[in-house]
Each structure stands twice: as C-alpha cells, then as structure tokens.
Amino acid sequence: MDDVIIRVENLWWKYNTGREWVLKGVDFRVAKGEIVGIVGPSGVGKTTLCLCLTGLIPREVRGTIKGRVLINGMDTLTTPLSEVIKKVGIVFQDPETQFVTMRVLDEVAFPLENFGFPRDEILKRVEEALRVTRMTEYSDKYPFELSGGQKQRIAIASMLARRPEILILDEPTSDLDPLGKQEIFSVLSELRRRYGVTLIIVEHDTEKLARFADRILLLYDGRIIEQGPPREFFRDVPFLMEKGVYPPQVTEVFYRLNGLNREFLPTTLEEAFKILDTLSVGDSLSPSFPRKGRQSGEPIIVMEEVEYVYPDGTKALKGVNLKIREGEFVAIIGQNGSGKTTLIKHIVGLLKPTKGIVKVFGMDTKHIDISKLAWKIGYVYQCPDHQLFCTSVYEECAYALRNAGMSEEEIRERVGRVLGIVGLSGLEDVPPYFLSKGQRQRLAVAAVLAMEPEVIVVDEPTTGQDFVQSKGIMDLLKKLNESGRTIIVVTHNMRLVAEYAERVVVLKEGRVIADGDVRDVMGDFELLRSTFLNPPQVTVLARKLVPVTVLTVEEMCRIIMGGVCVGER
C-alpha cells in the first residue's frame, strides 16, 4: 500500500475498569486519501478503536495497551497528544457531549480559533461548513436545543471546517434524515477529493458505506475478521449476517435469488439496475401487495389545529391535525427538526399546545396529571440514560408499580414477564449503567411495558444500535402491537418503517404533509424527497420493473422470480 497514513500494528487494549481485552490484536493500514468504513455489531470495540486512532487512548484514557498506532509516522504512545490531534479530527457518537459553546456559529469556529486560524479564514470556513450541512439558518441557535439530527450536523460541521488530514467519524449520521445522510457522505467524498482528507467512518448503514467507502473492515470481538472493497466485502452475505452486519438491501435481494451468479452481487442501486437490465424478469408477473393500514378502532389520540412555540420563538408545530386509532402501528417520519419529537411530547402530555387541542382517551392534555396519563401512554425516550434512575434492572421495572402501591408478589410477576419479553431475564440485579446501550434501550422499553400502557410511544429506538438490535426492538414492538397495543414510533430508518409500520405520518416544518398507508407513502418518491427522506432501496429497485410499491426484500424477490427465494430470514 502506497503512502500509508495510518498504521495499526497488533493493537491490544483493556480498560482499567474492565477485565476483558476490548481490542485483541487489531492490524490494518490506511492509505492517504482513502475512505475506510468500519462495521460490526454494537459493543465490539469500534469506538475504542476510534479513540486509539486519535491518541486519546492511551493518553487520556486509563488502561493497558499492547502494539502500536502510527499516525503519519507518529507513534501515539510517544508523540504528545497535541501533535497527534493536529492531524486527526473526530466526530463522536453523541453530538451533545461535544458541544462546548452556546451558539452554533461559535461551536463550529471554536477549533479553528484554537488552532490559530485568522479571523477571515475562520468566517469563510464556518460559512462553508454550515452551508454544506444545511445549518446556515441555525447559526445563531443554541445547539443543545436543536433536534438530534441537527446536533449531529453541527458536530460534523465543526470538524469539516477544520479539515484535518485524517477525519474519524464514529456513527456520525445515526440521527440524520436519509437525504441528510447522503449529503454528509457526499460532502465527505468532496473533502477527500478537494483536500485529500483520509476518512475512517464507523457506520451501521451499509448502503451508504457500499456507495462511498473504498474499503470496509469488519470488527468483531476485538479483531478485524474481514476486509475489502465493498463488492468483495458484501459477497459472503450469510457470513456477514451471522456476524450481525446486514448488507445493502439490493445485495440481499440478488443473493436470495436462485440461479443468478453470486460472484457479481450488486452493492448499490446503480449496479442493481444494470443487472436488472440484463435479465428478463417480471414480464409474466402482475403482483399485488395488500395495504397494511387499518381503519378500524376508535380514535384514542386526537390533535386539532395544534401549534407549539418554543421559548426561543421557534414555531415547532403549525396547525397539526391528527387522529390515531386504537391498535394502529404508526411511524412518524420527517426531516431533522420537522417537529416529530415535539409532536409526540404533546401526545404524552410533556408539552401543552400553545394553540389547539390534544385529546388523549377523550381527555384534554392541558388538564391531565401526566403521572396518571403515563399509565395509559408509555413514552420511551431517544436517550435511555435520561430514563433510567434506579439501582438495578429489577428496581427500574418495579419503580412505577411501587408508586402505584402494587403488592410485591404482583410486582415480581409483572417484572419477570416484561424482562422475559425484552430478553433481559437473568440480569435483574445488574445496575442499568453497566448494560450495553442496546440493553439499556430495551430496559427503558421494559420499564414502560411494566406499566401495561395501552399506547407505547418510542422516539428513535434504533439510534446507535446495530441492525440486529434495531430489528430486535421493532420485533418487540410488533409483538406488542399484535397483542392489541397501539404503537407510535419516530424513526429515520426507512427500511424498518417499511417493514413494520402500517401507517405513516410525514411531518415537514411543523405540518403534517402526508398521512396514510405505509405502501402509499413509501410509493410517493417525490413527497419523500421533498422532506429529505428516501424510500428503501428495494422500493426504488422494484419501481423499475412494476408499478407497485414494494416494501421488503421478500416482496422484491417475489417480483423478480415469482416468489422463488433462498435463505428466508
């Protein structure tokens, strides 16, 4: 490999607080200007590896290290950290913890000031970084009160402005709307093209990596167990799935088809289109797929002309009218900052409308005691850490039940049941903060489930989770929906929306711009694009063949081969 800029040699790392080695002999090199994606299930050491590449490990984090990391020839063990970080920038997973100032513009300018850039250059770079991240109009805002996706954009803009030689991004786009994701990846590619920046991107979204990365590494159990250019990397679909990595949908579709040459599995939509052009498929098919939405059930949540204005004057909801019926599985989607979280906070009573009425089970939320309403509507936060406050997993689930004065026997029975449902049985005595993020998310769901609410509202359940965990949570919600509960989910993951939701509500700038059956909404590409969303790959792929809306890999396979697939999940 020519012009190596990162060299990781037999790297081992163990935190002082842990017994196990997190990294167990990681070896790889990265060439100058290369875009390298790192994938792997949650908890395998991806963030730890990122910290090693910045020099923060071992300089600022305590633990035991073996092997070495060379950045542009500098050994991170012996070179002062201040020298290493001149070359390396990193965007961490949680954008909020990276904010050190109170204004978006100041936040993006802060590193440039520290590195001594002249004022004119700072202003020029800040303006450019905010423009490419679509955050110019937010430059005067307080970063902590932006939406999750907007916060991520600011964190990215702050590093884009710096233009370091090496930029590491640790799940930088998990909260971004789909087109926003694409824009960020395009900007990163442009950054490489224009300034030769080397990029290391940890990402669960394999569709994006397949399109933008030169090479992908699979980190599993502290080791790199597979690596290669996207087309080679995604060839062994069962192996990747077994390791918790889901390939792009188009790759999965063509892998599942009988009789096609698997040596040429496509990894991007463009490649898949080319293969479709060479095949004569679908001529004899006139497929039809059922609508998923149901119209039965009583409306239990009614919003009429709801408006909401935040203290800074931001109008987050502008005349929202919405009815949600008992037993529905509703996904609320929309671009970053479109008002999704504000909307669901009205449903659970945490926010009261500035204008209009929100009625839940026939009661106006303005006059309801939220602690009582919580027994009817459970709310799972985007960040589980704000929701867990007890000393053990058991106590966390028992908390609300004790508040209601239930008997210990009844509590034990209910807690045992909900822990079983979310797969946390056996961890009753573990303090919640010792669980992985995925487990904490499931515990937050369990704590709400224990209250047996009729409606469960979940805000971005898949953020920071690998695909297997995300599917696990959605499977759980589906099961609860089938048992009669109403589910409302806010998410950007269009693949999961298509697979699980029945009805989709699309928000744009505080207004509901579409509300209907998932198949109708996903089929309206123009509508989705207008709010920075993208239909799933299979939906786009199928449209080339037939004028129907396909939602899943299985449906796509049926279209192409009349239902003949292999390797059903």
Added chain:
Amino acid sequence: MSRTFFIYIEEKSPLLKLHPLLKIISLLAINLLAWIIDSLTALLCAIIAVFLSFKFFKIPLARIGRFIVFAVLIVQAVMLSYLLGSTIPGNIVYYRFPWGTYISDMTLIYAFTMTAKFLLMLWGSTLLLAVMRDIDIVYGLVSMRLPYYLAFTVNLAFRLSTVFMEDYAKVRDAMILRGTNFSEKSLVQRARNYVRLGTPLMVLAIRRMFEMTNALIIKGFEPGRSRTYLYDFSLTIKDKVILLLLVAAVVLAFLLKTFYGLLTFPGWPFNG
C-alpha cells in the same frame, strides 16, 4: 431571541449588547456597592433601580420565577437569623428570648438593612447573569488579562450548571412519566424522589465531564496554546465612560462611608 446561560432574552435588550468586560465589572460593582453601603434608604433606592432595570432592559421576570422563590427564601433566612439570634442595643426592646437574644428597634432596622443588602446583591447579580453568555465570561475575563484557558474554565462551570439543569428537567419528566408525584404531600417521600433523581444526574454529569474533556482536547483546547479570536470586542468611548462611572461609583461610596460617615448604618458602631 438570544440564549444566555439561564434564559432567552430579546436580541434588542441593550444589556445583552453590553461589552463583556462591562457586564463582569457591573456584576462586581453592584456586589461591592451592596457590601459598602449600610444606609437602608440608599439600599432601597438601589433595589428599586435594579428592579426597574429588569423592565427597561427587557428581562422577562416571568422566566426567572425560580430565582424569585430562591431570593424570598434567602430574605426569610436573613431576617430570621437577626430576629432570633442577635443582641443589637436600641432605644426600645420589644421581646427577650429565653436563650438570651432580644429584638430591639435597632434590631429591626439592622435586619431590614442586611436583608436589603442581600436583595441588592441577589437582584443585581440576577439582572446581569440573565444577560450573560459564554462569550461574555470568556472575552470579559480575557480582557481583564486572565489567561484564556482559565477564562474558558470559569465559563465551563457556568455551562455545566445549565447542562445539569437541562438534564435535571429531562430526568424529572421521565420520573413523572413513571408515576412519580413531585408535589407529594409527604416531605419524606418528596425527599426520596429527589434523591432518586440524583443517581442518573450524577452518572450523566461524570460521563459528560469525560466526554467534554475529550471533545476539548480534540478541538485543540490546550493551556498555553496561542489562539485567535472570532470576535473583536474592543472598548468604545461609550464603554470606557460606563466603565469609569462604575469604578467611580464604587470609589465614591467607599470614600463617603469611610471619610464622611455617609451611607452608614444609623447608630453604628453599637456599644452594647
């Protein structure tokens, strides 16, 4: 609207646009004046002036409701401590306590004076902290010749307190959504609820501290490193005049009290 450490303020508030150095010096000056002045009349005039400033400078009192509650609690505590625990001689003694202290006519005046001092300090500081942003602390302290990294660290203390308050609100909401009643009648239960609230706040605070430290390092923040500044806050002639007036007011109050016996408490020193 512009976000300060604690609330949102209208962009056009003149106090918001004050030079950072002047904001810090005003804060110091008000507290020094409250400390120097012992005359109840002068203190009451100053309190009224500060109160009117809230209106004049467009600081919404409704958004600092919690501070008002806090101020009332402090006033009560100061009053009670003088009424129950002092021996200030006066012309009339109204009440003698079994533990030896008493309330005289001078006790009342002295208690009111001390309360007025605290109120002036509290209201004055609230007025200025309401318009304080991170750049005010940093640029204000840097223009007082404090090293940048120290100025930034002071600012971080304020920042973390606001982040802590935001986390507090989120966790409190989460607890309410799990059936917690924070307006519980039983004080023991109420205290227990607040103790429980402390656990996630502590964990979040520790986590934030570590992650913020890493973020600062990565963003090139390093003691001693020379840096450039995005804003140019040079003092205008108007700023210099205000600065001079503030310093003069403090010096004048000190001279009047020390050499001319003005602005002092009537009857001081007590000869009991």
